[in-house]
Every structure is written in structure tokens, then in C-alpha cells.
Amino acid sequence: MNSNDxxxxxxxxxxxxxxxxxxxxxxxxxxxxxGKVFEHMPGQCAMLSIPGVGEAMFSITxxxxxxxxxxxxIKKCGCLTNWLHAMDVGQMITIRGPYGNAFPVExxxxxxxxxxxxxxxxxxxxxSVINYVRxxxxxxxxxxxxxxxxxxxxxxxxxxxxDEWMSDKGIDVNLTIDNPQEGWDGHVGxxxxxxxxxxxxTSKTVLVCGPPIMIKFTLAGLKELGFTxxxxxxxxxxxxxxxxxKCGRCNIGNKYVCKDGPVFRxxxxxELPDEY
Amino acid sequence: MQEAIINKAKQLLADGTVDRVIGWKKxxxxxxxxxxxxxxxxxxxxxxxxxxxxxxNVSKYLVKETKKEGKVLVFLKPCDTYSLxxxxxxxxxxxxKVYVVGIPGGxxxxxxxxxxxxxxxxxxxxxxxxTLKIETIYGEETMPFSEAILDKCASCKSKKHVVYDExxxxxxxxLESNRFDMVEQLENMxxxxxxxxxxxxxxxxxxxxxxxNVCPACTCEKCVFDNPTSGVxxxxxxxxxxxxxFHIIRAFHVAGRCTDCGECSRVCPQNIPLHLLxxxxxxxxxxxxxxxxxxxDTTSRAPLTNYTFDDCEASIVHERxxx
Amino acid sequence: MLRISxxxxxxxxxxxxxxxxxxxxxxxxxxxxxxxxxxxxxKMSNKLNTVRSAKDFFFPQTENLVEFKxxxxxxxxxxxxxxxxxxxxxxxxxxxxxxxxxxxxxxxxEPVDSFYKNRRDHGTVVTMACTxxxxxxxxxxxxxxxxxxxxxxxxxxxxSFLYFKANTDKGQKFIDxxxxxxxxxxxxxxxxxxxxxxxxxxxxxxxxLSTENFGGDKLNEYFNSDKWxxxxxxxxxxxxxxxxxxxxxxxxxxxxxxxxxxxRFRCWDSCMYxxxxxxxxxxxxxxxxxxxxxxxxxKLVYFxxxxxxxxxxxxxGRCLSKCPISMNIVKVMKALEVK
Numbered sequence: 001m002n003s004n005d006x007x008x009x010x011x012x013x014x015x016x017x018x019x020x021x022x023x024x025x026x027x028x029x030x031x032x033x034x035g036k037v038f039e040h041m042p043g044q045c046a047m048l049s050i051p052g053v054g055e056a057m058f059s060i061t062x063x064x065x066x067x068x069x070x071x072x073x074i075k076k077c078g079c080l081t082n083w084l085h086a087m088d089v090g091q092m093i094t095i096r097g098p099y100g101n102a103f104p105v106e107x108x109x110x111x112x113x114x115x116x117x118x119x120x121x122x123x124x125x126x127x128s129v130i131n132y133v134r135x136x137x138x139x140x141x142x143x144x145x146x147x148x149x150x151x152x153x154x155x156x157x158x159x160x161x162x163d164e165w166m167s168d169k170g171i172d173v174n175l176t177i178d179n180p181q182e183g184w185d186g187h188v189g190x191x192x193x194x195x196x197x198x199x200x201x202t203s204k205t206v207l208v209c210g211p212p213i214m215i216k217f218t219l220a221g222l223k224e225l226g227f228t229x230x231x232x233x234x235x236x237x238x239x240x241x242x243x244x245x246k247c248g249r250c251n252i253g254n255k256y257v258c259k260d261g262p263v264f265r266x267x268x269x270x271e272l273p274d275e276y
Numbered sequence: 277m278q279e280a281i282i283n284k285a286k287q288l289l290a291d292g293t294v295d296r297v298i299g300w301k302k303x304x305x306x307x308x309x310x311x312x313x314x315x316x317x318x319x320x321x322x323x324x325x326x327x328x329x330x331x332x333n334v335s336k337y338l339v340k341e342t343k344k345e346g347k348v349l350v351f352l353k354p355c356d357t358y359s360l361x362x363x364x365x366x367x368x369x370x371x372x373k374v375y376v377v378g379i380p381g382g383x384x385x386x387x388x389x390x391x392x393x394x395x396x397x398x399x400x401x402x403x404x405x406x407t408l409k410i411e412t413i414y415g416e417e418t419m420p421f422s423e424a425i426l427d428k429c430a431s432c433k434s435k436k437h438v439v440y441d442e443x444x445x446x447x448x449x450x451l452e453s454n455r456f457d458m459v460e461q462l463e464n465m466x467x468x469x470x471x472x473x474x475x476x477x478x479x480x481x482x483x484x485x486x487x488x489n490v491c492p493a494c495t496c497e498k499c500v501f502d503n504p505t506s507g508v509x510x511x512x513x514x515x516x517x518x519x520x521x522f523h524i525i526r527a528f529h530v531a532g533r534c535t536d537c538g539e540c541s542r543v544c545p546q547n548i549p550l551h552l553l554x555x556x557x558x559x560x561x562x563x564x565x566x567x568x569x570x571x572x573d574t575t576s577r578a579p580l581t582n583y584t585f586d587d588c589e590a591s592i593v594h595e596r597x598x599x
Numbered sequence: 600m601l602r603i604s605x606x607x608x609x610x611x612x613x614x615x616x617x618x619x620x621x622x623x624x625x626x627x628x629x630x631x632x633x634x635x636x637x638x639x640x641x642k643m644s645n646k647l648n649t650v651r652s653a654k655d656f657f658f659p660q661t662e663n664l665v666e667f668k669x670x671x672x673x674x675x676x677x678x679x680x681x682x683x684x685x686x687x688x689x690x691x692x693x694x695x696x697x698x699x700x701x702x703x704x705x706x707x708x709e710p711v712d713s714f715y716k717n718r719r720d721h722g723t724v725v726t727m728a729c730t731x732x733x734x735x736x737x738x739x740x741x742x743x744x745x746x747x748x749x750x751x752x753x754x755x756x757x758x759s760f761l762y763f764k765a766n767t768d769k770g771q772k773f774i775d776x777x778x779x780x781x782x783x784x785x786x787x788x789x790x791x792x793x794x795x796x797x798x799x800x801x802x803x804x805x806x807x808l809s810t811e812n813f814g815g816d817k818l819n820e821y822f823n824s825d826k827w828x829x830x831x832x833x834x835x836x837x838x839x840x841x842x843x844x845x846x847x848x849x850x851x852x853x854x855x856x857x858x859x860x861x862x863r864f865r866c867w868d869s870c871m872y873x874x875x876x877x878x879x880x881x882x883x884x885x886x887x888x889x890x891x892x893x894x895x896x897x898k899l900v901y902f903x904x905x906x907x908x909x910x911x912x913x914x915x916g917r918c919l920s921k922c923p924i925s926m927n928i929v930k931v932m933k934a935l936e937v938k
Contacts, residue, residue, distance in 0.1 A: 005713040007852070007865075008665045008678055051667035051674060051861035052854050078879030079505065092674040094667070239878045241852045244710050247868070248849030249876050251893075253818055254901035273822040276883050304804065304933075305734055308925035311833040332924065337833065387920075392630045396647065396733045399804065413734065413799055476628075482651065482660065482842045485872075486923045489835035502874055509874075511851055512661035512866030543923035545650060545839050547629045 006244055009049065009094035010037050015069065017089055020156045021149075024121055025085055026061065026073045029095060037095050040064055042105055042128035043235055043263045046097030047243050048072065050087075054080035057099065057240045057258065061124040063131035073124040073156055099243040100262045103129050103207060103233060105136075112205040113141035117218055119191045119210025120149050123156045125235045125262075126209050134168060144200060148176035148191035152184045174198060192217035199225060206232040212276075219266060229266035236262045236269075236276060252276050277380065278326040280444050281351055284377055285324065286317045288349050294375050295346030298337055300330040306401045307387040311337060313348075326351070328403055331384035331426055333537050335359040335369075336492040342373040350374055353381030354448060355428070357437045358535035358571030359492035364439070365574045366533070368495050378437035380445045383421075383429035388547075390424050393417075428538025428551070431455035438572055455536065459555045478520050480546040483512055487523075487540035487550050493530040493570075500525075527553035532561060532580035535571035564588050600789070601774065601781040602760040611761075612637055612689075614777050619723075620686040622656065624649050634688065643690055647733050648915060652845030653695040656688055657718045658702060660842075661866040664714065664852070668860045677860075680713065683721040687773065690727045693748035694738045694915035698845035699724065700749070701913070704906050705848050723773050726750035730796050735916030737805035737929065743913060745800070746793045757789040805914075805929060812936050815904025822896060826934050831891035833924050838869030840927070841894065843917040849875075870894050895931045 016028035029048075031037045040046070040060050049055030056078075062071035076085045084093075103109060114133065118126050133140050145165065149155045155175065166173045176187040176194045187194055191214055202225060208218055215234055222232060238250040238257045245259030253272040255261065285297045301312035302325040309327075311334045314320045333356045341348045352360060357378060363369040390398065390410065397413030406421040433455055435448020462470055488494045488501070500506045501522065513519035527534075527550075536558060540550040561568055565579035565587065603611055615621045621637040624644040632644035633651060668675040699719075706715035726748035729736075738745055747753070752770030755762045763781065765771035774781070800806065813821075841847040851868035854861050868875060870893045876884045884890050902911035918927045 003711075003713050005664075005680070006710045007712075007714075008680075009676060011674055011676060051669060051863065052856050054854070055852065081879070088672070091672045094674060094676065237878075238883060239876045241850070241868075246705050246712060246848070247851070247865075248870065248897070249868070251897075251901065253822065253896075254815065254904040271819075273819055275822075275889065303925050304919075304929060308919065308927075310925045310930075312829075313832055391920075394645075396731060397799075397803075398734050413802055414731070480627075482838075484837050484839040484842045484869075486835065486837040486839045489837040490923050502872070504874070511853070511868055511872075512864075543837075543839075545843055545921040547631060 006096060007242065009047065009096040012037050012048075012070075012093050012095040014087060014089055014091045014093060017087075020073060020158070021154045023076045024073055024154075024156050025076075026071055026157070027084065028069045028071050029093070030069045032092070035068065036066075036070055038098060040070070040098035041102030042132045043101065043103040043125055044098040045100050045243075045258075045262060046070070046072075046095050047099065047240075048080075048084070049094045050080065050083050051094060053083045054078075055094075055241075056080050057237075057243060059125035059128070059235065059262070060098065061127045063128050063135060065132055065135035073121065073127070075121045097243065099258050101260065103235075103263050105129060105132055109205060110139050111141065113201065113203055114143050115200050115204040115206045116143070116145045116147075117191060117195055117206060117208040117210070118145075118147045119214040120154060121156060122208075122210030122214070123147055124209075126207055127157060127160075129207060130165065134165070134171070137170070142170055142172070142204075144172040144174070144198075144204065146174045146176070146191060146195055146198065148178070148189075148194060150178050152177055152181050190214070190217070192221045196221045196225065202226040202231075204231070208232060208234050229270060232266045233263055234266065234269075236264060238276060277444070278324075281326050281377075281379060282320055282324050284444060285314070285320050285349060285351075288375065288377075289317060289320075293347070294349035296341065296344075297324075297349045297351075298334050298341060299351055300325050300332065300334070306398060307385070313337075313341065326379070328382075328385045328401070329387065331382065331386075331429070331542065333359055333490075333492065333539050335363060336490070336495070338369045338374055339363065339495055342370045347373050347375055349377065351377050351379050352437070352440070353379060354435050354437050355381060355432070355535070355537050357439045358434070358569070359537050360571075361439045361574050362533060362535055362571035363492060363495070365571075366495070376440045376442075378440035378443040378447065380448075381429075381435065382432065383425040385421075385424045386426040386542075389426075390419065393419055393423075395419070426538075426542060427549075428542055431457075431538075433536060433569075439574075455555060456559050458549070458552055459559050462552065462556070474520065475516070477548045478523060479516070480548055481513075481519060481523065482546060483522065484545060486543045486545065487548075488526060490539045490543045491526075491530065492535070492537060492539070493533045494526070523548075523550060523553060527557060530554060531557040532568070532578040533570050534558065535569070564592065600762045600764065600784060600786045601778070602762040602784040603777075603781050604760055605756065605758070607780065608643065608761065609640075611777060611780055612641070612643075613639065614780060615687055615689070615773075618776055620684055621689060622686065623689045647729065647731060647736075648692055648695070648917070650917070650921070651843060652698065652915065652917065653688055653691045653724075654698055654702060654845045654848075656686070656722055657699065657715055658706070658848060658850075658867075661864055662714060663862055663864045665863045666860055667863065680717070683717045685721045685723075687723045687725060689725045691724050691748070691750055692729060692915070693726060693743050693745040694736075694913040695845050696724060696726045696748050696750040697738070697741070697743050697913045698915075701846045701902075701906075701909065701911060702848055704909065723752070723769050724750040725770070725773060726753045728753065728755040728793070728796070730756065730792060732796070732799060732803060733916060734804050735919040736803055737808050737914035737916065739800060739803075739806060740808045740810055740914050741910055741912060746796050755789055755793070757792040759788065760784060762786065762789055808929060808932065810899075810910055810932075812938055813899040813903070813910070813932065814908055815900060817937060818896075818900050818904065820937060821900055821935060822892070824935055824937075827888050827892045830926065830931055830934055831888045834871070834887050834891050834926060835923055836871055836873060836887050836890065837923065838867075838871055839921050839923060840918040841869035841871060842867055843921050845913055845915055845917070846898070846911050847894075870897070895928060895935075898928060899932065899935075 012029040018026040241247040245256040250257040297314040307329040400411040410417040434450045534554040632646040666677040706712040729745035898911035
């Protein structure tokens with residue numbers, strides 16, 4: 001038996017842990033010998049595990065243009081993520097992937113004006129695309145980002161947003177939080193409403209990710225503004241075990257989120273049964 | 277009997293006593309009957325069936341059905357009424373929302389026993405004076421009714437209905453049954469023989485959970501075996517120890533609450549005599565704490581949840597365990 | 600056609616068993632048939648089929664995938680895979696033989712499941728033509744001919760002789776390995792027996808069940824059918840149908856702490872179970888209706904949509920006889936069908 005099997009994971013070493021918000025940490029993962037464990041494209045995922053605790057699928061939040069390491073922004077919400085949040089630098093984890101499709105950064109998105117809309121931890125998969133676009137700036141048009149969270153403290157990657165994204169030319173960053181907060185003089189309000197207020201040009205291609213309710217209202221708002229479903233991409237999350245379309249649980253209709261997704265265009269989702 | 281039941285169902289629907297009826301729906305063949313909820317006389321006329329194969333105990337469905345609006349009519353065989361009483365006692369079913377019509381019970385037939393005779397391609401089964409006339413693709417076959425009786429009916433404990441609003445037919449009596457015979461046989465085995473008996477049986481288990489899910493005593497909102505944080509949530513046994521433990525733990529959990537309805541063994545796709553585990557507990561409870569029948573009433577306290585000064589000492593377990 | 604007298608079947612089994620592991624369906628004490636590793640004196644079951652399907656040989660209920668040694672912050676991955684031994688499964692029915700083709704479409708497509716492939720590569724499937732189909736049989740619905748089963752080699756009985764034919768190279772190798780026991784014989788009696796079975800097949804109660812109106816075309820129409828509520832109403836949410844099914848292929852991956860490391864194993868899982876799609880923050884299939892619908896949509900609509908019209912059912916009838924509440928794919932097809 002010398003063939004590889006995707007179910008047998010690699011080892012990754014956590015080399016840095018960043019506290020993003022009270023319940024989100026970003027973990028830097030490298031191969032034991034240094035460098036990335038494997039290559040990926042923006043939007044793809046990986047299965048992370050602590051043997052004996054559990055294994056789950058996470059979006060790779062770092063851009064493939066980062067040649068040294070991968071990053072995962074993980075919200076504490078269950079058994080495995082509690083464990084991951086409690087670990088220290090130097091901890092080994094197991095990692096396998098990359099899984100799923102990616103945002104079509106080299107095809108459909110190329111040359112387009114891009115609008116990224118994210119809510120809360122939903123920024124994680126989009127961050128990979130945003131940084132990929134920043135690193136291949138000539139290949140894309142204007143970039144607008146609308147990002148919102150419950151509070152200022154719940155904005156993931158806030159430092160990177162302030163220090164890097166906001167100082168980039170041709171990137172228009174629009175932040176919002178749900179309720180007024182001391183020390184916040186930016187926009188206050190929900191993401192879907194903010195998008196409508198900003199009234200973005202309908203020539204843009206949209207990438208949206210966040211809680212299901214946010215996605216639902218954002219899509220409705222975009223339609224009001226004149227966007228069509230063929231212009232809007234999102235990324236899905238369902239329970240997964242294998243990551244390769246065999247264990248049989250992450251399907252929406254005949255499509256497996258782990259293999260045919262996680263990135264879907266809304267017109268593609270529209271053809272599928274409403275079961276997600 | 278089917279006609280009387282159907283007429284009763286239609287009458288109680290028509291006069292507004294009930295809104296829905298739980299009963300049995302006929303299938304593709306003579307024997308593949310599905311428990312079902314009927315909402316109208318038309319549905320009842322089309323599919324309602326009560327015959328020698330309507331063995332399913334429908335009392336557990338009342339847990340779900342009584343959470344809905346309106347009143348539901350249920351037809352219960354004597355053994356099924358014990359299950360309902362137990363569910364009422366455990367506050368799983370709202371008695372006010374149920375209209376119980378007691379109906380005569382079995383003995384019901386076990387299609388597997390007919391097939392075990394090598395009879396296949398079964399098109400119809402008729403009971404003519406306790407001889408089964410079985411029409412098959414390969415010609416007609418006959419066999420004695422008595423040889424095709426479901427195990428749970430062959431050791432029937434009672435013909436008496438313990439809860440009902442009305443009865444169709446006469447009520448019966450609690451029976452002197454032979455239901456502990458096999459338990460006694462197992463008790464008389466050596467520890468090794470008994471271990472081998474259960475290993476052979478339990479190793480057949482495919483962990484389909486049919487026994488648990490059909491069991492009227494298994495109504496936990498979240499079973500420990502489905503709870504990922506319990507540490508015992510396993511869909512397959514990782515070793516033979518676990519293979520044994522699932523059924524033994526389940527038997528412990530329903531001990532003192534199991535009415536011995538026999539559904540666990542009836543639905544087991546691997547023919548594991550699971551009811552023997554429960555009967556062992558029932559027999560022990562009877563001998564250690566005095567005769568007790570779960571589901572007989574809705575008020576008495578169960579021996580295992582009721583401490584008295586007369587209870588046997590815990591050391592009895594050790595003494596009885598010595599060969 | 601090459602054949603052996605049925606009187607000599609023990610000799611045949613001994614010969615096969617002396618070369619590689621042999622599994623045959625045999626009757627248990629409780630009368631049900633199951634596949635067992637052949638031992639001298641073991642008799643082949645006369646039952647139409649085994650309770651558990653033959654998928655167990657390639658997709659066992661549980662198997663270890665990988666082991667981990669945990670020490671402080673360190674993890675060591677141990678690849679425990681071993682080359683499977685060569686084995687023969689004898690007496691597989693046409694329905695189960697087709698189920699391997701269906702499982703192949705899941706496990707042998709990229710990325711290939713090496714655990715499954717390993718056993719598939721080393722296993723030789725010898726099928727046995729049916730002579731006494733049951734009322735629960737509907738393999739014909741899926742274009743399966745139980746008188747001409749697939750598999751590496753097929754065999755037929757006319758009551759006196761077993762006749763052999765190879766379907767693949769592996770099957771030819773199997774026949775070559777027992778050729779000293781086989782003689783070329785006349786098939787007149789066998790032809791008659793096959794004709795008889797075919798006549799019976801046409802008279803089976805489910806002979807006219809058709810897949811004509813199923814498949815990928817009406818995905819949303821079937822998904823949104825108002826029949827699911829009634830059909831799933833009394834479903835117990837157990838996994839009997841999935842576990843006796845030869846084509847159900849879903850699995851779970853779990854870790855087991857042995858006290859001396861972590862064993863990661865996979866085991867059969869069932870879409871009928873309440874936790875199948877449960878996540879930390881919700882469940883897209885909250886009630887039994889959605890879980891029940893998934894199972895049948897998968898077999899009748901999603902699978903054929905993804906696999907050039909191949910359905911995820913072989914009509915073996917196991918779910919018909921084993922479901923505790925006698926709800927099954929035939930009843931679903933009949934209730935659901937939109938013409």
C-alpha cells in the first residue's frame with residue numbers, strides 16, 4: 001500500500017496564534033519541516049483535527065500567494081474549536097486537503113470590479129480572495145469591501161484591515177457594527193442595509209459570506225439595487241466528514257458542498273432544493 | 277373485527293370526538309403493514325387494515341401525536357395498553373388528548389416464520405380454521421397457524437386492557453404465561469455457556485437502533501448513544517466490549533419501565549432475542565421486590581425508583597452471582 | 600459449458616479454499632443466511648439472499664483508517680494499511696453484484712478510496728443465478744437480469760450441475776484454478792431452468808415497477824412533493840434500511856482512544872439518523888421528513904443525476920422485508936411517481 005489516501009492526514013504545526021476577537025483566533029499552520037503543507041486556491045478548505053477530539057472542515061483564510069504558511073480563522077463554537085482555542089504555539093494538528101472548488105479568481109472574476117460583503121467570521125474565506133487580489137492587483141478592477149460585525153471587538157482581522165487594506169490604493173473599505181459603541185465613529189447598522197446605502201455599481205461582481213440570515217437579506221438588497229444572481233458568489237458550510245464527496249452528508253440536492261462547492265453562484269444555488 | 281374498527285374510527289371522526297386516527301395501513305403484500313395516521317373517512321376506507329399481521333405497537337407514536345393540536349384516536353391491543361399506561365405515568369403522553377379504543381389482540385403472525393419454512397413468493401395468506409393457506413408464485417402452501425405465531429404473542433402475558441375509553445369486544449384476563457422459561461434456561465447455564473450464548477447473539481448486531489427506536493420505553497429527547505459529548509456515542513462498536521454494552525445498557529435503562537411488549541425482538545433485522553435481557557430484569561424485580569408489572573397502572577411507584585426498608589441488600593447481587 | 604456435479608460442491612469449495620480465502624452464504628442457527636469464511640463441511644445456504652448484503656466485503660461496517668500517537672504537543676501519524684489477502688466471494692446474487700458497480704462509482708472515482716480499492720482488487724466475485732425469486736424482488740426494475748448475473752464469474756444451477764462462465768479476466772483465472780474439477784457439458788437442462796425462472800420473473804408482483812419517471816430531471820418537483828410527510832410519518836429513524844442496503848454507502852469517521860493512542864475508524868452511517876447532518880450551529884435536516892426524503896432522493900434522483908442515469912438501488916428487497924414499519928423504496932416510488 002504505497003498510494004496516498006486523502007483520509008490519511010498530514011501533520012501541521014501551529015506556529016502562531018492571533019487573538020482576533022473574544023471568540024475568534026487565527027492560527028498559522030506550517031509543515032513540520034517548514035513551509036506550507038499543501039497548495040490551495042482562494043475559497044478552498046482543509047480538514048483540521050486533533051486526534052481523539054474531532055475533525056472538521058475550515059476555510060483557508062490565507063491567500064495562496066503567501067508562500068510560507070497557511071492561516072485559519074476559527075470561531076469557538078464546539079468541541080473541536082474549544083480545544084483549538086485552548087492550544088499553544090508549537091502544538092501539532094493533523095491537516096488534509098485542499099478540498100472543494102475555489103472562487104473563480106483566474107476565470108470569471110478576472111478583470112472585474114469586485115465587491116466583497118462579509119459578516120462576522122464570514123470574512124475568513126473572503127480574506128483569502130481579498131489578499132490574492134491585492135497580490136495580483138493588475139488582474140482586477142476596483143475593489144470594494146463591506147464588512148460588518150456585532151461590535152468593533154468582533155471584527156476579525158481588524159489590524160490587517162486598518163494597516164494594509166485601508167492603505168491600499170483602489171480598495172474601498174466600508175466597516176460597520178450592529179450597535180453604537182464607545183470609541184467607534186464609523187458606520188453603525190446591519191450589513192444588508194449598509195450595502196443598500198452604499199448603492200454600489202451593478203457592474204461589480206459580488207462575493208458574499210456571513211451568517212445565513214445576513215446572506216439572505218444581502219442578496220435581497222442586491223437584487224433591489226439591480227444585481228442579478230449570476231453576479232453573486234457565496235460559500236457554503238455543511239457538516240462534512242470525508243471532504244471528497246463520498247461520506248454522503250453535505251449534499252444540497254445532487255451537489256456535494258465539499259466537492260462541488262463550497263463556492264456557489266446564486267443562480268446555481270437557485271436550481272438546488274432549499275435544504276441548507 | 278376490521279370492519280368494526282373501521283366503523284368505530286369513522287364514527288368518532290364524524291361526531292367530532294377525535295381529529296385523527298392512529299392505526300395500520302395495508303401494504304404491497306399480505307404482511308407489510310405500516311403504522312399510519314388517518315385524517316378522514318376516505319383515507320380509512322382506502323387503506324385501514326386490522327388483521328393477523330397488524331402486530332406493530334402504535335402507542336409510542338402518541339408521544340409525537342399528542343404534541344399536535346386536537347385529539348387522536350388510537351386502537352390498542354391489550355399489550356399495547358400497558359405501553360400507553362407507562363408513557364402516561366412518565367408524563368410522555370397527554371392522556372386528555374387521546375381517545376383509546378381497546379381491541380382484541382393476537383396472536384399475530386410472523387412472516388419470517390412462514391418464510392423460514394421455505395415458503396417464498398408469497399402473494400396472500402389466509403387463516404382458515406387455524407390453518408394458513410398461503411398463495412405463492414410457486415403454488416399454494418399450507419402450514420399450521422400455531423407455527424407462524426410471533427414470539428411476543430406466543431408468550432402473551434395478558435389479554436386485559438389496562439387503559440381505554442371504550443372496548444370493541446370483550447376484555448380478557450391477565451394470563452399465566454411461559455415468558456420466563458427461556459430466562460430460566462439461561463440462568464441455569466454455566467457462566468461460560470451464557471456468555472457464549474450472548475456473544476453469538478449480540479455479535480450479529482448491526483447497530484441499526486431499530487430496537488431502541490421502536491421501544492415505547494425509549495423516549496429520551498436525546499439518547500446518550502446519540503450524544504457526541506457523552507463519550508459513548510458510537511455508531512459501530514470499536515471492540516466486542518462495546519458490542520455487548522449497547523444492549524445491556526439499554527436493558528438497564530428500561531428496567532422497571534419495560535412492559536415486555538416484545539417490539540425490540542420483533543423488529544430486530546438480525547433476530548437477536550433482545551426481549552430476554554428485559555425479561556431477566558422483570559423476573560429479578562419480581563423475585564427481589566415483589567410482583568410488579570410496568571404499565572399496569574399509572575400511579576404506583578416502580579420498585580427501582582422507590583426505596584423501602586424491606587428492599588433487599590445490595591449484596592444480593594454478589595450472592596446471586598456466585599455459581 | 601464448463602460444469603461440475605452438485606454432488607461435488609464440497610470438493611469445489613475445498614479446492615478454492617486451498618488457494619485463497621473463500622466466503623459463502625451459509626445458514627445460521629436462527630435460520631437466516633450470512634456470508635461466512637468457508638470451513639470444511641460448511642453447507643451453502645439455499646436462501647434467496649443473506650440478511651446483510653455482500654457490500655460488507657468491500658465496505659465493511661467498521662474499519663480502521665489510521666492511528667495516531669500523541670505525546671505532548673507532538674502527533675505521529677501511523678499508516679496502518681496493509682495489502683488485502685486474495686479472496687473469493689461465492690454465491691453472490693445478481694442484485695448484490697450490481698451494487699458493486701454502484702459502490703465503484705463512489706469509491707473508485709478520484710480521489711480513489713484506497714481502502715475500498717484494495718479489497719476490490721483482491722476480491723473475486725462469483726455470482727449465482729437466481730432460480731427462486733421472491734415477491735420482494737424487483738431487480739428487473741433496474742435492468743438487472745438475475746438469470747445472467749454480473750460479477751467476475753457467474754454460475755448457474757439446474758438442480759444437478761453448477762455451470763460456470765467468466766465475465767472478467769479475474770473470473771477466468773478463478774475458473775482456470777478449478778478447471779481440473781470441471782467438465783464440458785450439455786446445457787439443455789440449464790436452458791430449461793433459466794426459461795422457467797424468466798417466466799416466474801415476469802409474474803412477480805413488482806415486475807412492472809418502472810424507473811421511467813425517476814432520475815435527475817424532476818429534482819425539485821420530487822424534492823418538493825407533498826407526499827413526503829405522509830410517507831415519513833411513521834419512520835422510526837432507525838438505520839435498518841441503510842445497513843441492510845447493498846448500495847447505501849455513507850459513512851462516519853470517528854476516533855477511539857485505545858489508551859495507547861488514537862484509532863481513527865470509519866463506520867457505516869445513516870442519513871436516517873438525527874445527527875447525520877448536525878453541526879455545532881444547526882441542522883439543515885431537522886425532522887425525520889427531511890432525513891427520509893434524503894435517502895430516497897439520493898437513490899432515485901441525485902445518484903442517477905450524477906451517474907448517467909444509474910439508480911442507487913438494485914431491487915434486492917432487503918428493506919422491504921426488514922424495515923420495522925414496512926416502509927420502503929417501492930412504496931415511496933409508487934406514492935411519489937409523477938407521470
